[in-house]
Amino acid sequence: MLDTKYNHIDVEKDKYNSWKENNYFLAGDENKTPFCMVIPPPNVTGVLHIGHALDTALQDIIIRYKRMQGFDTLWLPGMDHAAIATEAKVVDRLKNKGINKYEYGREKFLEACWDWTNEHGSVIREQWAKLGLSLDYTRERFTLDEGLNKAVTKVFVDFYNKGIIYRGEKIINWDPEAQTALSNEEVLYQDDKGAFYHIKYIISGTNDYLDVATTRPETLFGDTAVAVNPDDDRYKHLIGKNVILPVVNKEIPIIGDEHADPEFGTGVVKITPAHDPNDFEVGERHNLERIVVMNPDATMNANAGKYEGMSREKCREGLLKDLEKDGLLLSVEPMIHSVGHSERTGVMVEPYLSKQWFVKMDTLANRVLEFQKDKDKKVNFVPERFEKHLNHWMEIQHDWCISRQLWWGHRIPAWYKGDEIYVGMDKPDGDGWVQDNDVLDTWFSSALWPFSTLGWPEETSDFKRYFPNDCLVTGFDIIFFWVARMVFQSEELNGVRPFKDCVIHGLVRDKEGRKMSKSLGNGVDPMDMIEKYGADALRHYLTTDVAAGTDLNFDEDKIKSTWNYINKIWNASRFVLMNIEGLNDISFENLKDIDKWILTKYNKIIKNVTKHMDKYDFNIVGSELYNFVYDDFCSNYIEMAKFSLEDKTTKSVLCYVLTGILKMLHPFMPFVTEEIYQMLPIKDAESIMISKYPVYDKTNVYLEDEIIVDDMIEFIKAFRNVKKENNIPKEMKIRFEQGSNDLINKILKLDECITSEELDINSYNVISKNIKAVIYYKKEETEADKQAKNKEIESLRASIERRKNLLSNENYVNKAPKDLVEKEKETLKQEEEKLSILLG
RNA sequence: GGGCGUUUAGCUCAGUUGGUUAGAGCACUUGCCUUACAAGCAAGGGGUCAUAGGUUCGAGUCCUAUAACGCCCACCA
Numbered sequence: 001m002l003d004t005k006y007n008h009i010d011v012e013k014d015k016y017n018s019w020k021e022n023n024y025f026l027a028g029d030e031n032k033t034p035f036c037m038v039i040p041p042p043n044v045t046g047v048l049h050i051g052h053a054l055d056t057a058l059q060d061i062i063i064r065y066k067r068m069q070g071f072d073t074l075w076l077p078g079m080d081h082a083a084i085a086t087e088a089k090v091v092d093r094l095k096n097k098g099i100n101k102y103e104y105g106r107e108k109f110l111e112a113c114w115d116w117t118n119e120h121g122s123v124i125r126e127q128w129a130k131l132g133l134s135l136d137y138t139r140e141r142f143t144l145d146e147g148l149n150k151a152v153t154k155v156f157v158d159f160y161n162k163g164i165i166y167r168g169e170k171i172i173n174w175d176p177e178a179q180t181a182l183s184n185e186e187v188l189y190q191d192d193k194g195a196f197y198h199i200k201y202i203i204s205g206t207n208d209y210l211d212v213a214t215t216r217p218e219t220l221f222g223d224t225a226v227a228v229n230p231d232d233d234r235y236k237h238l239i240g241k242n243v244i245l246p247v248v249n250k251e252i253p254i255i256g257d258e259h260a261d262p263e264f265g266t267g268v269v270k271i272t273p274a275h276d277p278n279d280f281e282v283g284e285r286h287n288l289e290r291i292v293v294m295n296p297d298a299t300m301n302a303n304a305g306k307y308e309g310m311s312r313e314k315c316r317e318g319l320l321k322d323l324e325k326d327g328l329l330l331s332v333e334p335m336i337h338s339v340g341h342s343e344r345t346g347v348m349v350e351p352y353l354s355k356q357w358f359v360k361m362d363t364l365a366n367r368v369l370e371f372q373k374d375k376d377k378k379v380n381f382v383p384e385r386f387e388k389h390l391n392h393w394m395e396i397q398h399d400w401c402i403s404r405q406l407w408w409g410h411r412i413p414a415w416y417k418g419d420e421i422y423v424g425m426d427k428p429d430g431d432g433w434v435q436d437n438d439v440l441d442t443w444f445s446s447a448l449w450p451f452s453t454l455g456w457p458e459e460t461s462d463f464k465r466y467f468p469n470d471c472l473v474t475g476f477d478i479i480f481f482w483v484a485r486m487v488f489q490s491e492e493l494n495g496v497r498p499f500k501d502c503v504i505h506g507l508v509r510d511k512e513g514r515k516m517s518k519s520l521g522n523g524v525d526p527m528d529m530i531e532k533y534g535a536d537a538l539r540h541y542l543t544t545d546v547a548a549g550t551d552l553n554f555d556e557d558k559i560k561s562t563w564n565y566i567n568k569i570w571n572a573s574r575f576v577l578m579n580i581e582g583l584n585d586i587s588f589e590n591l592k593d594i595d596k597w598i599l600t601k602y603n604k605i606i607k608n609v610t611k612h613m614d615k616y617d618f619n620i621v622g623s624e625l626y627n628f629v630y631d632d633f634c635s636n637y638i639e640m641a642k643f644s645l646e647d648k649t650t651k652s653v654l655c656y657v658l659t660g661i662l663k664m665l666h667p668f669m670p671f672v673t674e675e676i677y678q679m680l681p682i683k684d685a686e687s688i689m690i691s692k693y694p695v696y697d698k699t700n701v702y703l704e705d706e707i708i709v710d711d712m713i714e715f716i717k718a719f720r721n722v723k724k725e726n727n728i729p730k731e732m733k734i735r736f737e738q739g740s741n742d743l744i745n746k747i748l749k750l751d752e753c754i755t756s757e758e759l760d761i762n763s764y765n766v767i768s769k770n771i772k773a774v775i776y777y778k779k780e781e782t783e784a785d786k787q788a789k790n791k792e793i794e795s796l797r798a799s800i801e802r803r804k805n806l807l808s809n810e811n812y813v814n815k816a817p818k819d820l821v822e823k824e825k826e827t828l829k830q831e832e833e834k835l836s837i838l839l840g
Numbered sequence: 841g842g843g844c845g846u847u848u849a850g851c852u853c854a855g856u857u858g859g860u861u862a863g864a865g866c867a868c869u870u871g872c873c874u875u876a877c878a879a880g881c882a883a884g885g886g887g888u889c890a891u892a893g894g895u896u897c898g899a900g901u902c903c904u905a906u907a908a909c910g911c912c913c914a915c916c917a
Contacts (some may be wrong), residue, residue: 004876189913214917215917227917261917265916265917270917271917278917385844385845386844389844389912392843392844396913396914477912480912545853545854546853547854547855550846550853552853553852555852557852557866560866561865562865564865564879567877567880571876575876578876608856611856619854623855623863626865635882717883720882724870725884806897809898810897812898813897814897815897815898816898820859820860
């Protein structure tokens with residue numbers, strides 16, 4: 001027998017391993033229709049956070065639902081090597097041991113990375129188990145494993161041969177801390193305090209000057225021109241002349257270029273082609289020299305003259321002083337401007353001229369935009385609005401910088417000998433070839449994840465069976481990083497979308513709505529929550545609290561109340577199990593009104609739940625089931641069934657409906673539902689997770705009987721209300737004028753009422769649709785009672801008035817659905833009757 | 841500058857194709873240890889659905905404008 005209290009620790013112990021050992025997580029039943037999802041591979045940098053718990057719980061709900069519906073479900077696990085993130089962690093770890101990465105050497109460093117990966121990988125696997133995720137571990141992959149490495153290399157080589165991947169010298173985002181290039185997505189912009197520094201650039205051979213405004217004076221050493229707009233009347237006569245670059249004292253030309261906006265600043269722009277992407281383009285148009293003035297660590301190089309070796313900040317300070325001394329600093333105008341920072345290290349990103357590898361985006365992106373117009377080819381976003389995010393990103397079409405100056409990752413399959421480049425799967429023949437030192441952006445490999453994990457580029461049976469995937473679940477914050485790239489890669493390499501549906505969820509924030517972060521210390525460890533309330537409560541809370549796609553403000557009190565909900569389910573099950581011992585088959589003979597009533601409600605719930613599960617509307621499913629469990633099943637059916645517990649039909653219905661409830665709840669709360677399922681006397685499977693999901697059965701829908709019991713419930717509620725609101729004493733008598741009912745007597749314990757005529761001093765009417773009764777009791781009507789009665793009469797009159805108006809409105813009667821109008825008429829009739837009784 | 845989201849009870853949030861009196865949890869009031877559950881049960885209080893217009897017989901829901909807050913993208917010499 002079950003304990004009186006739900007104990008999540010006991011319930012969740014050992015179940016996961018038994019599921020796993022029984023191979024319930026395994027895919028591959030060829031008799032079934034395949035359904036496949038791949039997990040967004042977590043970084044091996046650390047442990048899972050609450051966002052992972054949400055993300056994976058959603059996926060487990062989908063996969064368990066589909067599995068119970070009879071699909072051959074594959075949910076493929078794996079992890080991401082997370083190039084820059086992991087490398088930073090390992091560098092730190094070595095640093096703590098007094099080891100420098102470069103002195104340590106590439107090979108040994110990579111070994112340290114693998115150690116890290118193995119340690120954290122097993123922690124993550126333990127956490128997946130705690131969460132109850134039904135992942136097929138026989139197919140687990142790692143973005144840096146042999147097969148995926150091969151896939152990545154093949155894509156690189158093929159793309160190079162097709163001209164989609166190229167090597168070029170361009171301005172890229174440089175992280176001076178990690179000392180690597182970054183993609184645009186890895187740069188976060190934030191508003192910083194800065195200033196517009198107005199500097200005097202003397203026009204050669206005159207005493208005149210141009211007022212050049214800049215936010216980055218220290219890049220002055222790389223200036224190779226000054227630009228004005230060719231249509232700017234103030235300056236256009238100067239085009240072709242030279243100015244003297246301050247401090248450096250060399251002549252640079254004044255050029256005319258559209259880039260100079262006459263409306264902005266002074267209308268004069270210094271051009272630094274090696275340190276600004278716009279200037280780079282201007283430089284290309286005018287064939288200007290590119291002078292790099294910084295080292296990779298963002299200290300100034302020899303081109304900065306006496307400032308060589310200083311940090312960019314120190315250089316700026318010194319330079320401004322010198323300019324001021326020479327009278328060349330005209331003014332300093334404070335301003336707020338947004339400055340790019342590295343997503344990973346947080347330092348200010350330096351636009352930096354450098355030779356890198358790029359993916360050419362235009363063709364790839366345009367194909368995605370085309371596919372999204374075709375309903376059979378597009379990725380269906382849930383909620384739909386996120387499709388706009390994808391399309392928008394595709395329209396921007398910045399080429400993707402994919403090389404990273406790191407060691408941990410897929411090494412670029414390019415070899416150099418003098419000016420020669422060779423790109424191929426293996427090292428070229430002959431001596432003197434040196435492989436590119438760099439590795440690829442970690443997202444380059446995860447972009448292939450939906451198919452590389454299934455064996456691609458080999459035509460494996462898994463690939464043929466499970467690709468394209470059916471669904472992918474992830475947060476909106478990585479649509480650009482990951483979803484977008486999977487989509488264009490798959491459409492280029494396979495000619496199809498990588499997955500049919502893409503379910504997007506929001507961020508888990510703290511209670512105040514702030515982003516969780518290390519610096520605020522407001523993060524929540526999902527493992528702590530599991531310890532305190534169980535994975536079932538955590539999963540149900542995270543996946544049903546807010547509407548799809550919106551952020552969730554984490555509130556521990558709500559998990560607590562979810563625990564209470566589970567305790568309710570536990571106790572309802574306890575009651576059912578206590579009363580159905582020995583039941584060995586389900587019999588629906590001689591169904592009573594209440595049996596028909598609950599079966600009808602139950603089937604309606606199945607229909608609704610299935611519909612919303614299919615639309616990934618889990619919060620709606622959650623509240624539908626919650627209301628069904630509390631109101632229909634516990635408060636009403638169980639309470640009414642208590643008077644016919646010897647009846648086999650009652651036992652059958654209790655068992656049948658409870659089983660269905662457990663099954664529909666199972667995807668959300670796998671552990672407790674399994675625990676209870678195992679105790680049922682009648683089961684259709686050895687585990688609930690491989691049992692059959694409930695199906696709507698119209699032969700068990702009885703609309704007439706539903707109305708009868710609904711009416712009884714309404715009456716019972718009204719009776720209790722009247723009794724309480726009017727302070728009616730226990731000594732009373734009740735006389736039914738219509739719809740007298742044994743069950744009502746029992747539930748309201750009316751048989752216990754004293755029936756002496758002496759009580760006949762005061763009376764009160766209780767009516768519902770078809771049940772009418774009068775309560776007689778011995779108590780003088782007080783002033784408060786009278787007032788309450790008057791208040792009720794007033795509100796009834798108002799309601800009748802409103803309804804009469806509505807029904808006399810021809811437009812309403814003609815246009816509104818007929819059954820609705822009928823209902824209104826019915827309600828009006830009742831209200832009028834009630835009023836006349838009240839008025840005596 | 842462009843786009844998106846949010847605004848509903850004291851707090852956190854639901855609200856499906858427009859349709860009776862707008863829901864839940866927590867908090868609050870009152871009464872109950874009614875042998876499934878006191879971490880519970882029963883009954884109740886609390887909302888001019890951000891504002892202003894419009895469409896409609898009917899608007900929390902659709903349209904237009906405005907405001908506040910949040911997010912994304914672009915630009916920022």
